Structures are given as structure tokens and as C-alpha cells.
Amino acid sequence: MARLTLRGVTRRFGTAPAAVDNVSLEVAxxxxxxxxxxSGCGKTTxxxxxxxxxxxxxxxxxxxGETMAGPGFxxxxxxxxxxxxxxxYALWPHMTVEENVAFALSIRRVPKADAATRVAEALERVGLxxxxxxxxxxxxxxQRQRVALARCLAMRPRIVLLDEPLANLDAHLRETMLTExxxxxxxxxxxxxxxxxxxxxxxxLADRVAVMNAxxxxxxxxxxxxxxxxxxPMVARFIxxxxxxxxxxxxxxxxxxxxxxxxxxxxxxxxxxxxxxQRTAVLRPKDVALAATDGDAVACRVIxxxxxxxxxxxxxxxxxxxxxxxxxxxxxxxxxDQLRLAINDGWxxxxxxx
Amino acid sequence: MWSSxxxxxxxxxxxxxxxxxxxxxVALGTGMALLTALTDLRGRIAMVFVFxxxxxxxxxxxxxxxxxxxxxxxxxxxxxxxxxxxxxxxxLYSGWGIALVMGVEHATLAYLTVRAGLxxxxxxxxxxxxxxxxxxxxxxxxxxxxxxxxxxxxxxALAFVSAIGNFGVPALLGIPGRYSMLTTLIYQRLNGFGxxxxxxxxxxxxxxxxxxxxxxxxxxxxxxxxxxxxxxGSAPLEPFRLGAARLPTExxxxxxxxxxxxxxxxxxxxxxxxxxxxxTLSPDTVTFSNFAYALFGPASIQRAFLNSFLLxxxxxxxxATAALPLAWLxxxxxxRLARVLDLLAxxxxxxxGIVLAIGVILVFLRPLPLIGLSLYGTMGILLVAxxxxxxxxxxxxxxxxxxxxxxxxxxxxxxxxxxLGTRLRRVILPLAAPAAAAGGLxxxxxxxxxxxxxxxxxxxGNETLGVIVFQLHxxxxxxxxxxxxxxxxxxTLGLALVFDRLARRLPxxxxxxxx
Numbered sequence: 001m002a003r004l005t006l007r008g009v010t011r012r013f014g015t016a017p018a019a020v021d022n023v024s025l026e027v028a029x030x031x032x033x034x035x036x037x038x039s040g041c042g043k044t045t046x047x048x049x050x051x052x053x054x055x056x057x058x059x060x061x062x063x064x065g066e067t068m069a070g071p072g073f074x075x076x077x078x079x080x081x082x083x084x085x086x087x088x089y090a091l092w093p094h095m096t097v098e099e100n101v102a103f104a105l106s107i108r109r110v111p112k113a114d115a116a117t118r119v120a121e122a123l124e125r126v127g128l129x130x131x132x133x134x135x136x137x138x139x140x141x142x143q144r145q146r147v148a149l150a151r152c153l154a155m156r157p158r159i160v161l162l163d164e165p166l167a168n169l170d171a172h173l174r175e176t177m178l179t180e181x182x183x184x185x186x187x188x189x190x191x192x193x194x195x196x197x198x199x200x201x202x203x204x205l206a207d208r209v210a211v212m213n214a215x216x217x218x219x220x221x222x223x224x225x226x227x228x229x230x231x232x233p234m235v236a237r238f239i240x241x242x243x244x245x246x247x248x249x250x251x252x253x254x255x256x257x258x259x260x261x262x263x264x265x266x267x268x269x270x271x272x273x274x275x276x277x278q279r280t281a282v283l284r285p286k287d288v289a290l291a292a293t294d295g296d297a298v299a300c301r302v303i304x305x306x307x308x309x310x311x312x313x314x315x316x317x318x319x320x321x322x323x324x325x326x327x328x329x330x331x332x333x334x335x336x337d338q339l340r341l342a343i344n345d346g347w348x349x350x351x352x353x354x
Numbered sequence: 355m356w357s358s359x360x361x362x363x364x365x366x367x368x369x370x371x372x373x374x375x376x377x378x379x380v381a382l383g384t385g386m387a388l389l390t391a392l393t394d395l396r397g398r399i400a401m402v403f404v405f406x407x408x409x410x411x412x413x414x415x416x417x418x419x420x421x422x423x424x425x426x427x428x429x430x431x432x433x434x435x436x437x438x439x440x441x442x443x444x445x446l447y448s449g450w451g452i453a454l455v456m457g458v459e460h461a462t463l464a465y466l467t468v469r470a471g472l473x474x475x476x477x478x479x480x481x482x483x484x485x486x487x488x489x490x491x492x493x494x495x496x497x498x499x500x501x502x503x504x505x506x507x508x509x510x511a512l513a514f515v516s517a518i519g520n521f522g523v524p525a526l527l528g529i530p531g532r533y534s535m536l537t538t539l540i541y542q543r544l545n546g547f548g549x550x551x552x553x554x555x556x557x558x559x560x561x562x563x564x565x566x567x568x569x570x571x572x573x574x575x576x577x578x579x580x581x582x583x584x585x586x587g588s589a590p591l592e593p594f595r596l597g598a599a600r601l602p603t604e605x606x607x608x609x610x611x612x613x614x615x616x617x618x619x620x621x622x623x624x625x626x627x628x629x630x631x632x633x634t635l636s637p638d639t640v641t642f643s644n645f646a647y648a649l650f651g652p653a654s655i656q657r658a659f660l661n662s663f664l665l666x667x668x669x670x671x672x673x674a675t676a677a678l679p680l681a682w683l684x685x686x687x688x689x690r691l692a693r694v695l696d697l698l699a700x701x702x703x704x705x706x707g708i709v710l711a712i713g714v715i716l717v718f719l720r721p722l723p724l725i726g727l728s729l730y731g732t733m734g735i736l737l738v739a740x741x742x743x744x745x746x747x748x749x750x751x752x753x754x755x756x757x758x759x760x761x762x763x764x765x766x767x768x769x770x771x772x773x774l775g776t777r778l779r780r781v782i783l784p785l786a787a788p789a790a791a792a793g794g795l796x797x798x799x800x801x802x803x804x805x806x807x808x809x810x811x812x813x814x815g816n817e818t819l820g821v822i823v824f825q826l827h828x829x830x831x832x833x834x835x836x837x838x839x840x841x842x843x844x845x846t847l848g849l850a851l852v853f854d855r856l857a858r859r860l861p862x863x864x865x866x867x868x869x
Contacts, residue, residue, distance in 0.1 A: 051765075051769060052768075053765060053768075077765070077768045078769070078770075078773055080769075081771070082769060083769065084769045086762040086765070086766060087762075088760050088762055090765065091766075092763055092766070092767075092785075093785070094785060103770055103780075104769075104770030104771055107771045107772045107776060108771050151766075155771075
């Protein structure tokens with residue numbers, strides 16, 4: 001329940017490019033923030049910097065105005081009053097479920113009766129009250145995950161850090177746990193910071209998502225904004241399988257839209273721009289559709305079609321030199337290997353991004 | 355000194371016997387590793403355990419057992435009519451005898467390195483060859499052996515270093531056979547002339563240390579070239595089916611194991627059951643008086659039991675206790691301090707025991723500063739030398755345990771607010787305790803029967819079991835020596851069984867026969 005601020009945080013390992021490169025970020029009280037990015041993008045290092053397992057080479061980290069790390073100084077993790085759920089859960093195998101949850105309370109010298117209530121409460125909340133005396137080895141993956149969460153909740157941390165907590169669960173359990181995480185966050189009103197490489201997880205959970213790439217934050221925004229108004233080509237490609245295409249801006253259209261020349265078609269796209277600018281637009285599967293008329297449409301060849309349960313996903317190659325492949329989701333199976341495609345929507349990437 | 359004939363002969367003998375013994379170790383160890391890791395022989399854990407028996411038994415006792423087996427009085431050879439005629443010298447009192455016994459003893463070292471190399475061999479590599487149509491023999495020849503070349507040579511280097519530093523075997527077989535080696539030469543000089551020849555024997559020790567350093571450098575170099583390839587967590591190799599050859603192979607392996615591991619021990623027991631040297635064992639002559647003598651006889655023997663027990667217990671407790679923080683520093687912190695500590699802990703173990711003993715004498719002969727007392731001639735100097743000699747035995751399992759431990763166990767405790775001391779005590783210690791116990795047990799097993807450093811550092815009142823067995827043997831009281839040896843071996847094997855029970859809770863590879 002505290003405001004977290006990162007200012008110009010950098011962490012290098014040896015001579016390699018910085019793992020976390022000049023990152024600034026504000027996380028509001030009670031916010032659920034997801035750190036999303038491909039493997040090796042620095043999201044886990046950033047989480048470990050917040051936790052205190054890593055010290056920044058430069059920059060500053062504060063929680064509720066209190067400095068956690070700054071020039072030549074880093075508060076050790078044990079003094080930061082945070083909670084963390086590890087990817088491997090890290091339940092101590094020599095302690096029972098109850099002892100695992102009670103550990104932090106005994107360290108912090110919470111009175112025995114009080115601690116017992118808090119442990120029972122935390123286990124109750126994750127639905128494992130009857131497994132209190134079990135050992136972690138006797139639990140299923142999903143149950144271990146819940147114990148890890150209960151251990152974290154019983155500490156009443158200022159911020160809950162989660163490091164890819166669902167990576168080791170099967171798809172079905174993952175769905176259930178997503179719902180649970182959302183419920184916990186709603187009920188507890190604690191700040192959650194959640195590292196994941198899975199955009200569906202990030203979108204389903206977070207108030208805001210920070211997309212990371214090569215140690216930098218590319219964009220921090222609400223999931224819908226990330227999707228509709230990607231700030232950079234990396235975000236556009238990473239989120240929702242966007243295809244990048246070059247466009248020539250013809251001029252502004254109505255509020256928030258421009259007219260652009262896309263493969264010779266006059267197309268209305270979201271975004272901003274001036275006449276004669278060469279820009280890049282992102283097209284997502286939902287932005288294109290089978291053309292009703294031959295008018296404003298581009299001819300495509302069907303390269304492949306994949307049935308995806310309820311809908312077909314077609315991979316298309318537009319009959320335009322150097323055009324990238326497009327994807328189209330449609331209810332009907334493809335008839336023939338040629339079709340015409342209308343472009344109904346799209347987003348012109350902002351200026352700075354080439 | 356350098357040019358003396360005795361020195362040159364001892365050096366030549368050391369190189370000769372150690373080289374032959376290394377060849378024997380590598381042949382036995384590699385064969386056993388390939389058979390147990392790659393085939394579907396039954397009872398492989400029992401096989402490996404019996405194969406490793408000679409390594410669990412201290413070298414001087416192995417040498418005694420082999421001498422009993424091969425000598426003119428051998429009950430086993432007599433029963434099949436191939437014993438050497440009475441009055442002739444024991445055929446093992448020779449370079450070949452020393453090489454054979456050391457070779458069997460150190461075969462374990464070759465076995466363990468080759469076995470570790472096989473564990474790092476990705477299963478896919480073999481399966482890919484099988485899909486490609488290669489026969490098992492072709493796979494061994496073209497895939498397994500080339501991959502194993504580095505571990506094989508590393509194992510050989512280790513066996514060689516152990517052979518040149520071995521004291522128990524040449525002392526029991528070489529001294530009566532007038533086959534002098536560097537370790538026995540140092541012992542005899544120092545024993546005969548006392549500390550005034552320290553300078554001279556120190557020079558001999560340096561030759562020995564240089565030889566060991568060469569071998570260890572070779573091993574370190576080779577270890578680097580294959581350790582990088584080890585893939586943790588890869589699936590175990592699928593054993594080759596031997597089919598119709600399985601039973602004959604099993605019979606052959608057990609026959610060899612019986613000769614190498616079991617028969618010498620039987621001879622030792624037989625030798626302990628006769629009233630005097632040369633008496634044939636029969637229902638009429640069998641006696642337990644030697645055991646009574648060994649257990650309830652002279653005060654010096656009882657003192658030795660107590661001394662060895664105390665020394666071994668203290669060494670085990672100190673090593674196991676100190677191993678945890680040191681291993682934590684090495685594995686989790688990887689600090690420069692830890693690397694230095696690692697070298698310090700490893701060096702005395704790799705250095706031949708006799709060299710270590712001389713080093714300890716040189717350091718502790720003079721009175722200690724501040725308190726003005728000399729440790730020389732006390733139990734203290736024995737304890738110091740034991741600690742230096744066996745420390746690494748306790749450290750290795752704990753390091754292995756921490757290396758395979760999920761790092762986030764400690765991090766989770768840290769996030770929970772636990773400081774270093776609390777984390778070590780409440781999280782790391784309980785998790786690493788089985789490994790530390792295993793290390794302590796190995797220290798105890800080794801220290802309880804220690805001979806090499808004890809032989810140079812003991813004094814009246816501070817006898818150890820190893821020294822007493824050795825002395826009884828030299829005084830010609832072989833039956834009593836054999837009886838005492840049987841008792842100490844029984845203690846060692848009992849501990850080995852305790853160790854075996856611990857296996858389930860230990861990282862893979864700590865209990866060697868369950869590797």
C-alpha cells in the first residue's frame with residue numbers, strides 16, 4: 001500500500017549491455033502493474049532490484065518516500081517489508097505449510113496468538129486451512145502456489161512482488177489462479193507487481209502493463225491502450241501479433257484519425273500525422289476483413305489456414321511487392337487460395353518510432 | 355641427498371609402482387563404470403558397493419589382508435593347492451604386489467570420475483546414434499569413449515597422485531620386500547633419526563609434493579575441459595540390454611569382485627582366528643583369543659581405541675560444523691575469500707599425507723607464540739593434521755548440497771525479514787544437515803583408521819588405531835593385528851551402512867555406490 005518510484009535505475013552485469021537501462025517508473029498505491037517482455041528483457045532483474053536482491057549501479061528506488069536504494073546505498077531485502085512469490089514457490093521443504101506461513105511473523109516477533117490468527121486467516125483465504133500440517137512435498141503444484149501466496153499475504157507486505165508465478169502450472173490451473181490473483185488484489189488493496197512473459201496474463205490481471213525490451217521500458221499503459229495505441233514497433237509486434245506496414249499520410253481526417261495511402265488504398269487509420277509523411281502503421285487481425293466489394297480492397301494469397309476452435313486464422317500474402325504477411329480471423333473456412341481484403345482500421349505509430 | 359642412491363631408487367620405484375597401479379585402477383574403474391552405468395546387470399548397487407570396499411578399508415589393512423591371502427600360510431590358496439611353498443617370501447612383497455593392491459584400492463577414484471563423465475553424457479547423443487542404426491559396441495567405441503577421454507585421464511591423474519602419496523601399502527608390503535618408495539623412505543629416515551633429519555626428509559617431501567602437483571595440475575586442466583559439458587537434469591541413460599550375455603557377465607563380475615574385494619577380507623578374518631602365525635585354520639585351532647587381546651588386552655590398544663575415537667569424532671564434528679558456513683560462502687557468495695578458503699581446504703587433502711605430516715611438524719615443533727607450548731608430541735598436533743587432511747571430505751557433500759539447492763529458499767527467507775544468522779540457522783542448516791552429516795561420517799570413517807600422518811606424529815600415550823595395527827604387525831603378532839584390523843573394518847562398514855541409509859536425503863552422487 002505504498003507508492004513505488006524508480007528514477008533512472010541501471011544495473012549492469014560485467015561488460016554486457018545493461019540488464020536494466022535507465023528505467024524510471026511510478027507505481028501508484030493499490031495498483032496492479034505487470035512487467036511484460038520477452039525473456040532476457042530485464043523484467044526479472046528489475047523485480048529483483050525492487051526486492052533488494054540486486055543493487056542498482058545508478059538511479060534511485062523509493063517506497064512511500066523512503067529511499068530503498070540510491071547512490072552507494074541499498075537497503076537489504078530483509079528490511080524492505082515486501083512480499084514475494086517466487087517462480088519455484090520456494091516453500092521450505094523442512095517446514096509444514098503452517099510453519100512456512102508463520103516464518104516471517106516469528107522473524108518479525110509478532111505475538112504468538114496474533115500470529116496464529118494471521119496464519120489461519122491467510123490459509124483460509126487461499127482455501128488451504130485443512131492442509132496446515134502438510135509438508136510442501138505432499139501438495140500439488142496449484143496448492144503450493146496458494147501456500148506461497150498465503151505466506152506472502154500473512155506478512156502484510158507493503159508491495160507484493162510476483163516472479164512469473166504461473167509459469168510452472170498447466171493451462172487449466174493458470175486460468176483459475178488468474179481469477180484468484182485478481183480477487184486477492186481487489187480484497188487486499190495492496191500494490192502488486194507481476195513479472196510475466198505472457199501477454200494474456202498481463203492483460204487479464206494488470207491495471208497497467210510496462211512492456212520491457214533490452215533493459216528499457218518501451219511503454220507503460222493500460223492494456224487496452226497498449227493494444228490500440230502501441231508506442232513503438234516492438235510493442236506493436238509483441239502485443240497481439242501486430243503486422244507493421246509502411247504508409248504515406250495523406251492528411252488529417254476526423255478527430256484522432258488520418259487518411260493514409262496503404263498499398264495504394266486510401267485508408268482511414270487512427271493516429272496523427274501530416275501530409276506527405278512516411279510512417280509505419282500496425283495492423284492487427286481484427287483490423288482486416290474479407291472485402292464485400294472489389295473497391296477498396298487488396299488481393300491476397302492464402303498461405304496457410306489454421307483452425308483455432310470457433311474461428312479460422314488465415315495467413316495471407318498481399319499481392320504487393322515486399323508486403324509482410326497478414327493474419328485474418330474469420331468464421332468461415334477459406335474457399336480457394338485467393339481472396340480480397342478490406343482494411344477497416346489500423347494505428348499509425350507515433351513519430352519517434354521509425 | 356639428491357644424488358644419494360637410496361633417493362634415486364625410491365623415486366624410480368615410486369614412479370614404477372604408481373604407474374602400474376594407475377593402469378590397473380583405470381582398467382578396473384572404467385570397466386566397472388561402463389558396466390554399471392550402461393548395461394542392465396542386476397544388483398548394480400550391491401556390485402558397486404562391493405567394488406568400492408577396498409577404498410573404504412584403510413590401505414594398510416588392505417595390504418595386510420592381501421598379504422594374508424597371497425602368502426605361504428594362506429588358508430584359501432592352500433585349500434586349492436596353489437599356495438607358495440612354506441618358507442618362501444610372500445609374492446606380494448614386491449613392486450608388483452604394491453602396484454596391485456594400490457591399483458585395486460584406487461580403482462574407485464577412476465570409477466567415480468568416469469561415472470561422473472557418463473552422468474554428464476546427454477542421453478540424446480546415444481539415442482540419436484541408435485536411431486541412426488549404430489550397434490551398442492559402435493556406440494561405446496565411437497561416442498562414449500571419445501566423450502569419456504577427458505574424465506578418464508582425469509581419473510588416471512587422481513589415481514596416480516593417490517598412489518605416489520600412499521603410505522600404508524608400501525609400508526606393509528614394501529618394507530619387508532625391500533622395495534623402498536618415497537613415502538616409506540621418509541618414514542624410515544624420520545623414525546630412525548628423529549627431528550634432526552627434518553631438513554633432509556623435507557627435501558624428499560618436496561620431490562613427492564612436486565610429483566603430486568604435476569598430477570593435480572593435469573587433473574585440474576582436464577576437469578576444466580569436461581565439466582562445462584555436464585548437463586544437469588538430463589534424463590539418465592537407457593541401459594543396453596545384454597540379453598543372453600547378462601547372466602555370464604554377472605557371474606564374471608561377481609567372480610572378479612570376490613577375488614578383489616571379498617577374498618582378502620576373508621583371509622584377514624581367517625588370520626585373526628588362528629592362535630599363532632603359521633597355524634592352519636581348522637575347527638580344532640580356531641580361537642577368539644586374538645579378538646579378546648585386541649579388545650581387552652594391553653592398555654596401549656585400549657588407549658588407541660579411545661584416542662582414535664576421540665580424534666575422529668572431534669574431526670568429524672569440527673569439519674561438519676565448519677563446512678556449512680564455508681560452503682555457503684563458496685556457493686552463494688562466490689567471494690574471493692571463499693576461493694582462497696577453497697584452495698586452502700583442498701590443498702592439504704591433495705598433498706600426500708606424509709608431506710602434510712612433515713609440514714605440520716615444521717610448523718608446530720617450535721613452541722606456539724603467546725602460550726609458549728609446543729603441540730609436538732600431543733594429541734593437539736594429531737588433531738591439527740587430521741583436520742587438514744580430511745577437511746575436504748566434509749566440505750564436498752555440503753557444497754554439492756548447496757549447489758543443487760534452490761537459491762530462492764534463502765531469498766524467500768530474506769524477503770520475510772530474516773538476517774544472515776537466522777537464514778543459516780533456520781533455512782540453510784536444516785536443508786544441508788544431511789549432507790553435513792554425510793561429510794562428518796566420511797571424516798570419521800577416514801580419521802578412525804588414519805595411519806599416514808599418525809605414523810609420524812604419534813607419541814606414547816597418544817597412539818592411534820592405525821599405528822597400533824601397524825606396530826602389532828611389525829612385532830610379528832599378525833593374528834592380533836588381523837583381529838584389531840577386523841574390528842576397525844567392522845566399525846567402518848557399520849558406518850558405511852548408516853551412510854547408505856542417509857542416501858535418500860542426500861544430493862545425488864554423495865553416496866558413491868548410489869551415484
